[in-house]
Amino acid sequence: MPTDVFDVVVVGGGGAGLAAASEAARLGRSVVLLEKNPEPGGSTSWSVGSITATNTPHQKRAGIQDTPQEHFEDLGRFAGSLAPRDNLALRRILVEHTNEIVDWLMAHGVVFVGPVPEPPHRYDRMHNVVPNSRSFAYHLARHCRSLGVDIRVHTHVSRLVTEGKRVIGVEARHAGGAVRQFHARGGVVLASGDYSGDRTLKTEFVSADLGEVDAVNATNTGDGHHMARELGAVVLNGDVISGPIMRFIPPTRANLLRELPPWRPLACLMAWCYEHLPPWLLRPFLMSFLTTALGASPNLFKHGAILVNGSGERYTDELGNPNLDTAKQPGRMAWIVFDDEIAQRFSAWPNYVSTAPGVAYAYLADYRRNRSDIYHQSGTLLGLARSMGVPEESLARTLEDYNATGRQARAALATPPFYALGPVKSYVIFTDGGLKVSERLEVLRGDGSVIEGLYAAGATGQGGLLLEGHGHHLGWAFISGRIAGRNAAFDVPPRAK
């Protein structure tokens, strides 16, 4: 088997892997980063890009005096009933390092705006990246390359290689078919993201129904979790999952804000505009982003909107758990159907169609302007059915039945024009089950013993840490990545350094 030897081997090129690789390389180690996709980024590049942090330059400029201790306490309030399952030692590490990680990202070219509020945080702490979340991987991959990290894409790691009980490397297959081993004189860092795209683990930890629900990032298939479990590692909080929630299918046309190159001068210009231009001037840009990335508020259903599938049939109680049922429909999709009374209500505060917390709110007119591909409106039900591409008579019959018998206390859908938004699909956004790890990010067996030579970071190394609220996952990815990279680098035996 052809074999390459490095000081540190990093599996996965999302936020955690890039942070780990750069930290090990900064310490003078030779590092290879193996990424199965055509480019680094992972869920980090799919994210909205919020990082919740204290004591940042942004907070100081806004006159906010905040502390990691207060952040620690507020995180407990987000956790709610899950709180007893939290890993408080890892939570401490997270809150103690957020300002350092924002500074570090900014030093490498990432630009943030904010902070914005997100109760129950007692202070404004959420910082949002501009122009988009691809900025993280763009700047960190450049930084890694400048430090000599060997980034190999199209390289799928399939197995951990051991000598006795110690992990000494990995086996990987290049997309071209060649299989190679990569040995580490120091440590191997698993930073392969979560298992939102893996039917087996979703079924094992939650249910067979959830196993069938698509992931936003379908390529995160829990590979690191699977490989580490073969060596006795355990997954904590495997049932804690974000989703399933309904999101509109992605637009067929590219979205300007998502496509903007994450160059620093452009990002600085955008940050300046964000801080100085009046909201009415900024709104169209924010809306083009919001209506691309998000789903519909469940409030629409409370006000009487219904869900129909591709056969024009209502298939679920919208006020029950429609997300799992949506995943079982033909093509796994559905449409949200409503009349003009509901449309008028969802045209102004407080009834928004979508929101990115702390960023902005999108109303129905924003979808008409920005998402003509999923916006349907007609004076008649037949016209609406035609626009949606569902059988005309079936949709008319569905509304007739609903108005006659199915609507409980909700108002009838009877006031034209009629509207539909869709297709929507149910998605798992991310999973929170991470390998049990030490505070040094070493992977642990169920009995607490260390699997020598193996570290985990980011979603793979979440270790039972709860990251409720927005902006904690990315923070954890970068923070834990750097710690794991550093410790994997320190594992290199002195003679080999």
Ligand SMILES: Cc1cc2nc3c(=O)[nH]c(=O)nc-3n(C[C@H](O)[C@H](O)[C@H](O)COP(=O)(O)OP(=O)(O)OC[C@H]3O[C@@H](n4cnc5c(N)ncnc54)[C@H](O)[C@@H]3O)c2cc1C
């Ligand atoms: C739509 C969406 C919005 C989000 N918004 C936010 C937000 O605003 N703020 C926030 O804090 N969090 C957010 N999150 C969560 C956050 O993005 C993730 O928790 C975080 O990016 C995880 O980082 P990571 O490095 O652990 O994993 P990832 O970024 O997913 O990176 C894992 C990498 O490993 C690679 N990989 C996997 N298996 C292998 C293998 N076998 N061999 C080689 N490579 C492999 C993957 O291809 C991927 O590139 C969001 C997530 C989603 C999906």
